[in-house]
Amino acid sequence: MIRINLLPHREAKRAQRKREFNFVLVGVLVGAAALWYVGKLYLDERIATQQRRNDVLVAENKKLTEQIDEIKKLKDQTAALLARKQVVETLQVNRGASVKLIDQLVRQLPDGVYLKSVKQTGQKINMVGVAQSNARVSTLMRNLESSPYLQNAELVEIKAVTDRNQRVNEFSLNISLKGPDSVATGKPALPGAAALPPTSRDKVMQAITK
Numbered sequence: 001m002i003r004i005n006l007l008p009h010r011e012a013k014r015a016q017r018k019r020e021f022n023f024v025l026v027g028v029l030v031g032a033a034a035l036w037y038v039g040k041l042y043l044d045e046r047i048a049t050q051q052r053r054n055d056v057l058v059a060e061n062k063k064l065t066e067q068i069d070e071i072k073k074l075k076d077q078t079a080a081l082l083a084r085k086q087v088v089e090t091l092q093v094n095r096g097a098s099v100k101l102i103d104q105l106v107r108q109l110p111d112g113v114y115l116k117s118v119k120q121t122g123q124k125i126n127m128v129g130v131a132q133s134n135a136r137v138s139t140l141m142r143n144l145e146s147s148p149y150l151q152n153a154e155l156v157e158i159k160a161v162t163d164r165n166q167r168v169n170e171f172s173l174n175i176s177l178k179g180p181d182s183v184a185t186g187k188p189a190l191p192g193a194a195a196l197p198p199t200s201r202d203k204v205m206q207a208i209t210k
Contacts, residue, residue, distance in 0.1 A: 101125075104150070108143035112136045116170075123177045126156075130168045134158065137171050144175050152176040 098120075105118065105127070112132035119126045131137045141153040156172040163170075 101149070104147055108140065108147055108150075110136055110139040110143060113140050125150075125175045125177070126172065127175065128170070128172045130161075130163055130170050132168060134169055137169065137173075141173065149178055150175050151178050 101120070102118075105115070109115070113129060113136045115127055115129040117126075117128045129140075131140070137155065137158060141155065144150045144153045152175065154174045156174055158169055158171040160167060161170045162168075
C-alpha cells in the first residue's frame with residue numbers, strides 16, 4: 001500500500017532549522033552571560049585586591065609620615081639641646097675669660113690710675129677712669145699694648161676734672177681683644193706690667209662689677 005505524505009516537507013524543515021537556531025542562540029546568550037558574570041567577578045576581585053593594597057599603602061604612608069614627623073621633632077629637640085649646651089659652654093668660657101680679663105686689666109694699671117667703669121662689647125672694651133696726669137694715661141696705654149691679650153689701645157677723650165677736691169684727668173679709651181679665645185687660653189701676662197696695690201685692685205673690681 002502506497003502512503004502519500006500530504007504535509008509540506010519544506011515547511012517542516014524550515015521549522016526544524018528555526019528551532020535549532022533558537023537553541024543555538026539561547027546557548028550563545030547563556031554562554032556570553034556566564035562569561036560576562038565570570039569576568040565581572042574576576043574584575044571585582046582584582047579591584048578589591050588592589051583596593052586592599054592601596055589601603056595598606058595608605059596606612060604605611062601614614063605611619064611613615066608620623067615617623068618622619070617624630071624624627072623631625074627629635075632633630076629639633078636635639079638641635080635645641082645642642083644650642084643650649086653651646087650657650088652654657090660659652091657662658092662658662094666667658095665667665096672664666098671675664099675673670100682673667102679683670103686680672104689682666106688690674107696688672108696693666110700703673111700707679112696713680114684707677115678705673116671707674118669697664119664695658120665689653122664683643123671684642124671691644126671701653127674703659128673710663130681717672131689718672132693723676134696725662135703721662136699716667138700714656139703709661140696705661142703702653143702697658144695695654146704690651147699685653148698678650150690686648151691690642152689697639154685708642155684714647156677717646158681726656159679732660160681735667162675735680163675729684164675729691166683734687167685736679168685729675170678723667171679719660172676714656174678703647175681697647176680690643178687680640179682674638180676670641182685669647183683671654184680664655186690663660187696665657188701668662190708679660191712680666192713688665194706694673195701691679196697695683198690691694199686698694200687699687202679693689203677699686204678696679206668694684207668698677208667692673210657695677
